[in-house]
Amino acid sequence: MEWYSIQNIDMVDSPALLVYKEKMLANIQSALTRMHHQTERIRPHVKTNKTPEVCKAMMEAGITQFKCATIAEAEMLAQLNAPDILLAYQPVGPKIQRWVALQQQHSQCIFACLTDNIVTAKEIAAAHAKANISAQLYIDVNNGMNRTGAPVATVPELLLQLLQVNNLTVMGLHVYDGHIRKQSFEERKQESDAAFAPVAAMQRALQEQYQIPLPIVAGGSTTFAAHAQRKNVVCSPGTFIFWDAGYQQLMPEEPFQWAAVLITRVISIIDAQTITTDLGHKSVAAENPFPRVVFLNAPAARPVAQSEEHLVLKVADATAYTPGQVLYAIPIHICPTVALYNSLQVVENSAVTTSWKVIARDRSITI
Missing domain, CATH: 3.20.20.10 (Alanine racemase)
Known part of the structure; x- marks a missing residue:
C-alpha cells in the first residue's frame, strides 16, 4: 500500500478531505525544531x-x-x-x-x-x-x-x-x-x-x-x-500544519509533509482519454488556474474543465479507470480548501477512525 491508501475507503463518501494525524503531528514537531523548540517564538x-x-x-x-x-x-x-x-x-x-x-x-x-x-x-x-x-x-x-x-x-x-x-x-x-x-x-x-x-x-x-x-x-x-x-x-506560519502541493512545488527543501489529502471518485468515462470525477468547485479551492490538485495515484491526469460538482480529466488511457475508482489528490492551496468542508476525516494507521468538525469555517460560531 502507498502511504496515502486507506483500508476502509469504501466507508468514506467523496469528495472528502482526509487528515493523516501522524503526519500532522510530525509537521508540528518540524516547525518547533526549526524554532529550536522556543515555543515563545512561534x-x-x-x-x-x-x-x-x-x-x-x-x-x-x-x-x-x-x-x-x-x-x-x-x-x-x-x-x-x-x-x-x-x-x-x-x-x-x-x-x-x-x-x-x-x-x-x-x-x-x-x-x-x-x-x-x-x-x-x-x-x-x-x-x-x-x-x-x-x-x-x-x-x-x-x-x-x-x-x-x-x-x-x-x-x-x-x-x-x-x-x-x-x-x-x-x-x-x-x-x-x-x-x-x-x-x-x-x-x-x-x-x-x-x-x-x-x-x-x-x-x-x-x-x-x-x-x-x-x-x-x-x-x-x-x-x-x-x-x-x-x-x-x-x-x-500556518500552512505547515497540513502543507500543500503549491508550497511543495515552491519550497521543496522544506521539511513538512502532506498531511491533508482529498479523495475523489471517478463518476463517468467520457471517451478514450477523458474521465470525470466528483471533485468540483465546491470541493477544492478554485482561485488558482489549472491544475488545482496533484493526483498521487494518477500523476499524469490533467484537469481540463471544472464545474460545481465535476472535474473533467484528460488521461492517457481511460480504460485504466472504472466508475467508482478512488483518486487521491493534494490541493495546490490547502487553506481555502479546508474551508469548503464541514469536517475532516481523520486517518490513523491507514484507516479513517473519526472526524473533526471544522467549526471555524463559519463566519461566526456564537458571537
Missing part, C-alpha cells in the same frame, strides 16, 4: 486548519500563542482556552462590537488585534472602554505586501498618536511579507532580509525612544525559514 496561524482538535494538538506540543484571521477562529481558540490570541485583522464596523463581546465572554485569554490607522484605533479603544476592558493592538506594518498596514516610514507617527489614546496598549508590530515567493530559499531569504531591515531599524529606534518593548510578529510560510533565523522575532 505563533501559528490557524486560518489553515480552523479545527479545534488541530489547535489542541499544537497546544499539547507546548504552543501557547496563536494568530487568526476571523472572529470565529478567535472564538474557536478561546473555547480551547488558548492563552494568547492575535486577530491578524483590523476589525471595523460591527466586527468591533463582536471582538469586544468575545473578550468579555472569555476573560481568561489575552486578546489583541491589528490597526494601521488612528481613526479605527480610536473606535476600537472607545468600544473597549464602554465594556470596561483595555484594547490591545499591534501596529500592522506594510513592508511590501501592499494589502494592509501602515508604510514603514509612517509607523513612528502612528505610534506617537496611538500612545496618546486612552484605554489602548500597543503590544508590538505585525509584518506579513507573503509577497515574497522566489523559487529558491536563498532568493527568498535575500528579499526577506531586505524588506525586514527597515522594520528592524525602526523597531530599535522606537524602543529606544519610548523605552517600551515592541516585539515583532512576522512572516508566513514562504518566509518562515528566514524569520526563524532572526533573534526575538515571533514567526507565524
Whole structure:
C-alpha cells in the first residue's frame, strides 16, 4: 500500500478531505525544531486548519500563542482556552462590537488585534472602554505586501498618536511579507532580509525612544525559514500544519509533509482519454488556474474543465479507470480548501477512525 491508501475507503463518501494525524503531528514537531523548540517564538496561524482538535494538538506540543484571521477562529481558540490570541485583522464596523463581546465572554485569554490607522484605533479603544476592558493592538506594518498596514516610514507617527489614546496598549508590530515567493530559499531569504531591515531599524529606534518593548510578529510560510533565523522575532506560519502541493512545488527543501489529502471518485468515462470525477468547485479551492490538485495515484491526469460538482480529466488511457475508482489528490492551496468542508476525516494507521468538525469555517460560531 502507498502511504496515502486507506483500508476502509469504501466507508468514506467523496469528495472528502482526509487528515493523516501522524503526519500532522510530525509537521508540528518540524516547525518547533526549526524554532529550536522556543515555543515563545512561534505563533501559528490557524486560518489553515480552523479545527479545534488541530489547535489542541499544537497546544499539547507546548504552543501557547496563536494568530487568526476571523472572529470565529478567535472564538474557536478561546473555547480551547488558548492563552494568547492575535486577530491578524483590523476589525471595523460591527466586527468591533463582536471582538469586544468575545473578550468579555472569555476573560481568561489575552486578546489583541491589528490597526494601521488612528481613526479605527480610536473606535476600537472607545468600544473597549464602554465594556470596561483595555484594547490591545499591534501596529500592522506594510513592508511590501501592499494589502494592509501602515508604510514603514509612517509607523513612528502612528505610534506617537496611538500612545496618546486612552484605554489602548500597543503590544508590538505585525509584518506579513507573503509577497515574497522566489523559487529558491536563498532568493527568498535575500528579499526577506531586505524588506525586514527597515522594520528592524525602526523597531530599535522606537524602543529606544519610548523605552517600551515592541516585539515583532512576522512572516508566513514562504518566509518562515528566514524569520526563524532572526533573534526575538515571533514567526507565524500556518500552512505547515497540513502543507500543500503549491508550497511543495515552491519550497521543496522544506521539511513538512502532506498531511491533508482529498479523495475523489471517478463518476463517468467520457471517451478514450477523458474521465470525470466528483471533485468540483465546491470541493477544492478554485482561485488558482489549472491544475488545482496533484493526483498521487494518477500523476499524469490533467484537469481540463471544472464545474460545481465535476472535474473533467484528460488521461492517457481511460480504460485504466472504472466508475467508482478512488483518486487521491493534494490541493495546490490547502487553506481555502479546508474551508469548503464541514469536517475532516481523520486517518490513523491507514484507516479513517473519526472526524473533526471544522467549526471555524463559519463566519461566526456564537458571537
